[in-house]
Amino acid sequence: MAAPQEILLAEPRGFCAGVDRAIEIVERALARFGAPIYVRHEIVHNTFVVNDLKSKGAIFIEDLDEVPPGATLIFSAHGVSKAVQAEAAARGFHVFDATCPLVSKVHIEVAKLAREGYEFIMIGHKGHPEVEGTMGQLDHGIHLVEDVADVASVHPAQAERLAVVTQTTLSVDDAAEIMAAVKARFPSIRQPKQQDICYATQNRQDAVKMLSREVDVVVVVGSPTSSNSNRLAELARKLGVPSYMVDNPCELKAEWLQGKSRVGLTAGASAPEVLVQQVIDRIKALGAVAVRRMDGIVETVKFPLPKGLKQ
Structure with missing residues (x-):
C-alpha cells in the first residue's frame, strides 16, 4: 500500500x-x-x-x-x-x-437574566466541568439538553421568561440543530445576542470543513477528555473522511495512513503545537515528504491576566 x-x-x-x-x-x-x-x-x-x-x-x-x-x-x-x-x-x-472569559460571559448572562425571573435551557454535555460550572451558577431553573430528543422532556415552570445558553465547545452544526428544536417548542425563547459557542471552536470546526475536502484522512491532536477536540474528529467523519484522535504521536497507527496520500492534521484548542510537530515528524517517518499549511483565519484574541499576576 x-x-x-x-x-x-x-x-x-x-x-x-x-x-x-x-x-x-x-x-x-x-x-x-x-x-x-x-x-x-x-x-x-x-x-x-x-x-x-x-x-x-x-x-x-x-x-x-x-x-x-x-x-x-x-x-x-x-x-x-x-x-x-x-x-x-x-x-x-x-x-x-x-x-475562560467566554465562559464567564455565559455565567454573567445567566446571573443577569435569573434576576429578571428567567429559567434556562442549556445545550451541553452532561458531566462536562463547564456544564457543571454554568448550571451551578443557580440553585435551580437550568434544564440541560444534550440532543434534539431531550428538548421534548423539558418542562419549565413557565415559558414566558425562558432563555437558552450553550456550552462553548459544542459542534456548531449539532448545536444549531438542537437550537432549532428548542425554538420550535418554545418560539419566544430568548437567545444570546452572540452565540455562546466560542470563536476558537467555530474557527477550528470551519478549518476542518475546509481540510476535509482536500484530504484522505484526518488526524486530530487532542486528549480524550477534550470536548472541542472530539467534535473536530466527529465533524470530519460526518463529512465522510476517516478521522482519528491522538493524545501523542505514539498513538498514531501506520495502518490508518496506508493508501492515503494526503493526511489532514489539526489540533484541539487545548493541544500544544509541540505535539503537532511531533505528529508531523511521525507521519514523515511513515513516508510523507511535504507539509503544507492551509489558508485560514489568523486569531489575534488575547485575554488579560487576573490582578496579582500581571507583570
Missing part, C-alpha cells in the same frame, strides 16, 4: 486565547508563590499540558478538601459553580480564577 505523500495543516488549530491565559496563570502563580500551586480540575483538557505543569509543581485536585489551609488555588478554564467559589472563599484560599 502507498505511504502518505503530503500533510495538510489546518489553520487555525491548537491553543486558543482562553487556554493560553489559563496555562500562563498557573505558570505565573508558580513563579510568584512557588510550588505547590493547587488547581481545581485539569487546567485544560490536555494530558501533555497537565503533566508539564505537574512537573513544575502544580497539584491537580477535584475536591477542595485536598487543599491545605492558606494555599494558592486556581480554578480551571472550564469555570466552577457558585458553591465551589463560596467554599474556596470560606476556607480562605488565595484564589486565582482561570475561567
Whole structure:
C-alpha cells in the first residue's frame, strides 16, 4: 500500500486565547508563590499540558478538601459553580480564577437574566466541568439538553421568561440543530445576542470543513477528555473522511495512513503545537515528504491576566 505523500495543516488549530491565559496563570502563580500551586480540575483538557505543569509543581485536585489551609488555588478554564467559589472563599484560599472569559460571559448572562425571573435551557454535555460550572451558577431553573430528543422532556415552570445558553465547545452544526428544536417548542425563547459557542471552536470546526475536502484522512491532536477536540474528529467523519484522535504521536497507527496520500492534521484548542510537530515528524517517518499549511483565519484574541499576576 502507498505511504502518505503530503500533510495538510489546518489553520487555525491548537491553543486558543482562553487556554493560553489559563496555562500562563498557573505558570505565573508558580513563579510568584512557588510550588505547590493547587488547581481545581485539569487546567485544560490536555494530558501533555497537565503533566508539564505537574512537573513544575502544580497539584491537580477535584475536591477542595485536598487543599491545605492558606494555599494558592486556581480554578480551571472550564469555570466552577457558585458553591465551589463560596467554599474556596470560606476556607480562605488565595484564589486565582482561570475561567475562560467566554465562559464567564455565559455565567454573567445567566446571573443577569435569573434576576429578571428567567429559567434556562442549556445545550451541553452532561458531566462536562463547564456544564457543571454554568448550571451551578443557580440553585435551580437550568434544564440541560444534550440532543434534539431531550428538548421534548423539558418542562419549565413557565415559558414566558425562558432563555437558552450553550456550552462553548459544542459542534456548531449539532448545536444549531438542537437550537432549532428548542425554538420550535418554545418560539419566544430568548437567545444570546452572540452565540455562546466560542470563536476558537467555530474557527477550528470551519478549518476542518475546509481540510476535509482536500484530504484522505484526518488526524486530530487532542486528549480524550477534550470536548472541542472530539467534535473536530466527529465533524470530519460526518463529512465522510476517516478521522482519528491522538493524545501523542505514539498513538498514531501506520495502518490508518496506508493508501492515503494526503493526511489532514489539526489540533484541539487545548493541544500544544509541540505535539503537532511531533505528529508531523511521525507521519514523515511513515513516508510523507511535504507539509503544507492551509489558508485560514489568523486569531489575534488575547485575554488579560487576573490582578496579582500581571507583570
